[in-house]
Amino acid sequence: RAQRTDNDSRERFLREAKLAAQLDHLYAAHVYGFGAEDQGDVLWIAMERVRGVPLDAWLNTHGPMSPEQFGPFFEAVCDVVHAAHELGIVHRDLKPSNIMVIENKGILLPKLLDFGIAKWNRPSEVAPEPGTEEDRDSGRDDVKTTRMPVRPRRAGRVVNLDDSELRRQLTPPNGCLGSPPYMAPEQRYGADGVGPAADIYALGVVAYEILSKRLPFAADRTDNHEPHQSAPVPRLGDSFPPLLDRVIRCALDKNPRARHSSALELAEDLRRALRASIREQLRISAQLWREKCGPSGLLWGADVLEDALRSVPRETLGPLECSFIAESERKIRRTRWVRRLLVAFATVVAIGGFLYRAAMQARLAEEVSEAAVTQAELEQGRSAVLHNDMVGAQQHLGEAWRRGERSAATAFMYARALQPLRSELARLQTASGRMWSAVFSPDGEQIVTTDDAGAQIWNAANFQTLSPLPHGDAVYSAAYTRDGALVTACGDGAVRIWDPAKGRLVRKLRLRDLAPRWYLVVTGGDRVAAIDGDGANAAVWNITTGAILAKLRLRGSKFPSIALSPDGSRLAVSAGDDVSLVDVGSSATSATLLGPRVRALAWDPTGSHLLIGNASGEASVWSPRGGRLALREIAEAVSAVAFSPDGRLAAVAGDDGTEQVSDATTGRIVTQCNYLHARIASLEFDATGQHLAAAGASGELAITNTRNGMLITVLDGPSQQLRVARFDPSSQRVVAASWDGTARIWDARSPYRRWDAAPISTGYGLFGGVAPDGRFLAITCPGCDTRVWDTADGRLLAALPEVVAPGDDAPVPFPVVSAAGDRAALARGKAAELYELPGGKLLRSVGHAAAVTAVAFGANGELVSGDAAGAVLVTPPSEEPFALPSSGAGIDALVTLPGGRLAAADADGRVRVFDRGVVTAELNAGIRARTLRPSPDGQYLLVVPSHLGRAAFPVLFGHEPSTAKLDAPQVYTARWVDDGHAILTTHADGAARLWSPDGTLRQTYRGGPRFLADADMSPDRSMIVGGGGDGLLRFWDAATGRPLWTLAAHKPYVMGLHFEAADIVTRGIGGELARWHLPASSDVIGPARS
Secondary structure: OEEEOOHHHHHHHHHHHHHHHHOOOOOEOOEEEEEEEOOOOEEEEEEOOOOOEEHHHHHHHHOOOOHHHHHHHHHHHHHHHHHHHHOOEEOOOOOHHHEEEEEEOOEEEEEEOOOOOOEEOOOOOOOOOOOOHHHOOOOOOOOEOOOOOOOOOOOOOEEOOOOOOHHHOEOOOOOOEEOHHHOOHHHHHOOOOOOHHHHHHHHHHHHHHHHHOOOOOOOOOOOOOHHHHHOOOOOOOOOOOHHHHHHHHHHOOOOHHHOOOOHHHHHHHHHHHHHOOHHHHHHHHHHHHHHOOOOHHHOOOHHHHHHHHHHOOHHHOOHHHHHHHHHHHHHHHHHHHHHHHOOHHHHHHHHHHHHHHHHHHHHHHHHHHHHHHHHHHHHHHHHHHHOOOHHHHHHHHHHHHHOOOOOHHHHHHHHHHHHHHHOEEEEEEOOOOOEEEEEEOOOOOEEEEEEOOEEEEEEOOOOOEEEEEEOOOOEEEEEEOOOOOEEEEEOOOOEEEEEOOOOEEEEEEOOOOOOOOEEEEEEEOOEEEEEEOOOOEEEEEEOOOOOEEEEEEOOOOOOOEEEEOOOOOEEEEEOOOOEEEEEOOOOEEEEEEOOOOEEEEEEOOOOOOEEEEEOOOOEEEEOOOOOEEEEEOOOOOEEEEEEOOOOOEEEEEEOOOOEEEEEOOOOOEEEEEOOOOOOEEEEEEOOOOOEEEEEEOOOEEEEEEOOOOOEEEEEEOOOOOEEEEEEOOOOOEEEEEEOOOEEEEEEOOOOOEEEEEOOOOOOOOOOOOOOOOOOEEEEOOOOOOEEEEEOOOOEEEEEEOOOEOOOOOOOOOOOEEOOOOOEEEEEEOOEEEEEEOOOOOEEEEEEOOOOEEEEEEOOOOOEEEEEOOOOEEEEOOOOOOEEEOOOOOOEEEEEEOOOOOEEEEEOOOEEEEEEOOEEEEEEEOOOOEEEEEEOOOOOOEEEEEOOOOOOOOOEEEOOOOOEEEOOOOOEEEEEEEHHHOEEEEEEOOOOEEEEOOOOOEEEEEOOOOOOEEEEEEOOOOOEEEEEEOOOEEEEEEOOOOOEEEEEEOOOOOEEEEEEEOOEEEEEEOOOOEEEEOOOOHHHHHHHHHO
8 A cells, every 4th residue: 555644654664564563473463564755755555455354343243252252362472572572563453353263174363453552672683764753762752643644544543632733743752542442551651651551451451352342441542541550350250260351460560570471372361271270171072072073982971061051151151062962961861871781780780980080070070170170270389489479479389389280380479378377477466446556665675555445565575464554545656765665646636755774654744734646655755745636736844844935826637747856855746737846945936837738757866957848759858057958859749758867868669669868968869679569667776877777657667778679688567557667676577557447566677688788889780709609708809808708607708908900901810718718819010029918918919920810729738829911820828839831812711620629721722731841732612711610520511701892702611621612602601500500501691501511501591680790509309590690599499481470689780600519609899798598498388388
């Protein structure tokens, strides 16, 4: 077809044609060619003619598809959508009218049409032409918002634009494209954040409509998208198995990350759900019966058939199933007729045989169904674990475990899902409604909880009740003074002072003419301040004398806020738009800070700065003298704020669950994260200021590291919201109060991290060292000290001088530590220096004629060093160094081989092997080596290339000698695993690969980030663990390659890791270290299930 058009429509036409042409797939309409003639005024496209009918028309004519038609048809649709996603194309308008149905000999086949509003995610395989629309910033969606005049406009598509002129342009930022009944929730907010998950959502809607001939939600306008945002997915109907409903609900999850990771995964789950249904069992049995030419032995017995027909209406069956049932019924009638003719004995025998066969068939059908259900539960549990939904993982994996699926991989995932339950130390139950607050005493020996009828003091060691504190009304808040007195705010109009050691009431503080329902209470110095729940009254008292120091009448607000400076001299209070600063001594308002709609207040430890957050999402640090430091501008409404104990950090949380930690003096954002995705009701720093606890309305509690924003742990709490969370003085425990009537005490430490060390730099970019598997590690980066660690207990052995790089072209000389951990060696210009450990005393400096480029320790403890001129010096203890024969090329890497031999790789790509100072072998690797890896038995030597950006392969030398290349470019690291029977490599494509010593690829482990920096195999050979570009540790099943779990380790990158006994030692890009311990699966599952 051809059409004259304007420039904008031509750009849209050519872009759609180019996207469609890139998708060469059996189930997509093929584009043979396209172009522009007459200087671009005439556009043409030659494409495949599709002989079929749109899916919506097919459904109107035939009604819902039967399951046997739906399965193959929808798998083909998912296959073509997955192929588009692999090319970086997001369709964004999947619906029945864009899917053609082709009938071929009774089989339904799809054809995907219309890429008019498809989005291109810039895949690396397709290079855009310079200057074209595809060459623009990938963060901007450049798809036009209206159709070409040459194409008929299809009903139902909605494009939100302001005027007719904008309709001629490409999609603007935050533009909304798509058909409302099929649009994912995130698609409504604009094209910028739309990815493959939006197509998964649309596929879920299409699948629902094909099976039921109705839409799950009604939304015929983009501004009426509320059902997609909040409404639950209605069930398909009683004739469909529950497992099928669960698969559809997963695809239609409101959270894009909770949906299926790919269209193929959705198709696989649907296939599994269909196979688990009685309807599918009937279809399979009928199909097998036909393929075997109709043997009577495959027909169903009376009991099985009767149960099936009760669940499956006859009108939904196809011709084959009807024939199968008819034959089964005929067989049953024949059996009954024969039984009537037989004598009593023969009748008994016939009945027994028939019942036995029926029982066997029923048992077989039950076993098939049970296996399918077990596998479905396992896969749903796996998906939940990978998406950090530990509650869902506990449910699904627990069911799979109960059904007998107890492989090592399942046990590992189930243990990780159950691990958060072990963090709960105690649960304090109230007998009086909701729990409003909970707090540790300053000495950590007591816990005070408040509820709808009073308060209680608990022993923080054994969690037994010490003293009930009767009030006669709801107690909304409690706080300790710096002297250890307890203050409670009650709805009966009184603020009470208690002696917590004796549980005795010391004093009641009231207003003479009012009895407000006091809602919040805060302390400072010898003073206490309170505000009522309506935001209409506030007061300050002297705790010692009970005298009223200040009384304020306020405007009233749904979000009353109050803060008292640590010395009690300044009161900040808000019940509306503004914040009033009151001098407590004079009761005079010293300043008014403008809001609007203030939601949270906090003083810094000095009482000189006030942190304010409002409903517009703004957060600022104010000085009473008038200075303002903005920390956050427009965002979701602020729900909680807090200062660190030293006042250097300010934390702000919002209704959307975002936590932001900023430098309180400069406003610089230190960390920003969102682990709860729900409103944060409370924020608190621990005593060190290094950890931040956020209590969510979802019932979960997230504890994060304030240095880097890394998640320490998420603690699964009650189904109802948490009101407040508080650390104990040791920072090891946290208590949180919930409206479900409980206060829970958790272990606030990471369940997996044994210890960690702070970074020494903002980034050093080294992926590994010469010996990454040792207990002792030396970490260095440009411009920083070299730090030597004992990873067994996180002990810093020495801080040594900086490694001096030999030059721009030479590899970085890694520092090394002896196997015993008593010495360390590093390159310092033209010298190799030897240091004593621990302590770091310089023992010896070995001079070279050129810059030192590599150091190593020999088999007998001698220091081996190589330089840029090709010299290799061996320095035995207490002896003078001697030189090995030089190749004349700079030394890139040195390694000691079993048996005392030494291998050296030079800049010309040669590897020479020395034995007692004599060259015994010279091997041509053809690449510059970054690292040399000998196998444990010394029979193989692996050469890891030094230039990561080039297509260089690791080279493997055997004992013959023979060579092999591991055919996988851009290798980051390689190591021997499985006692030298395999090689594990990591790559720039985010995958790890397992090889045989002969260079044969055995398994690939995918699903990682854009690069995988390092990986190792667990000591029991059951798992592969890798880390790289997203800071996560990824765990795979070593045998199958299936992903098992992820663990946040470092930000932003994991640069190295290895197993140390059963623990994992990791390194971040800034030189930070951590050691992780994963409890044995049996140690977690047994106690949790019991």
